[in-house]
Amino acid sequence: MTPELLGFQITHRAMRGDVRRLATLATQLAEGLQSADQTRARAIADFITTLNRGIHHHHTMEDKVLWPVLERSAGAEVDLRDLSDDHADLDPLLAEIDGQAAAFASTGDASALAKSLTRLADMLDEHITEEERLLFPIIRKYVSVADWHRVETEVRKGGNVRIDLPRMEQYAEPDEMARLRKLAGPPLTVMLSLFRRGHRRRQRLIFGPLAVS
Ligand SMILES: [Fe+2]
Structure with missing residues (x-):
């Protein structure tokens, strides 16, 4: 048995997808191609x-939980320095974007936000592509199913299921969703039915009526 990486893969896909969509939205707002009233701007x-x-939590858990597991399991096979440097570079940008998002909600000016979100989307695309290319084969080869399960549990603990689960459903292909349902069992179906509607309402408010199918 090898670790099941599907959950991680879809989390990565959702991160990249949402940041890119927000970068595009902020650019269109900055250029006057879209508008946002108070309610939409706040959302x-x-x-x-x-x-x-x-994103910060995911990378913190990689640093604190996954990296030690990799170092213990794969030793010299893995060099995590570049990926750790990326995490350190991402943090100040995330903090900057938080400030710019708050400023946008009060002033309606999205120009600084558009630039930073585009930069974040580019950085995440590069970082995540590299991380999956380097680490996924190593995890499959060297990490035990029990250790991987522990990593996933730790990552999930500090997450926000109300947001994370419907986003996974949004970004998973139907066959991937079927696999996730099989892995997680009935609790996943129950939680999705609780959180799906609110998620779709917020997505439509943020990205427009065609945001989610
Ligand atoms: Fe990472």
């Missing part, structure tokens, strides 16, 4: 802050 800012917290 956009809240989503950005929540997403940033999730």
Whole structure:
């Protein structure tokens, strides 16, 4: 048995997808191609802050929980320095974006936010592509299923299920969702039915009526 990386993979996909969509939205707002009243602006800012917290948490858990597991399991096979440097570079940008999101909610000016979110989207694309290319084969080869389970449990602990689960459903392909349902069992179906509607309402408010199917 090898570790099941699907949950991590979809979390990565959702992070990249949402930051890119927000970067595009902020650019269109800055250029006057879209508009946002107070309610929409606040929803956009809240989503950005929540997403940033999730990205920070994910990388913190990689540093604190996954990296030691990799070092213990794979030793000299893995060099995590570049990926750790990326995490350190991302943190100040996330903090900057939080400030810019709050400023956007009060002034309506999205120009600084658009630039920073585009930078974050580019950085995450590069970082996550590299991380999956380097680490996924090593995790599959060297990490035990029990250790991987512990990593996933720790990552999930500090997450926000109300936001994270419906986002996974949004970004998973139907066959991937079927696999996730099989892995997680009935609690996943129950939680999704609780959180799906609110998530879709917020997505439509933020990204427009066609945001989610
Ligand atoms: Fe990472």
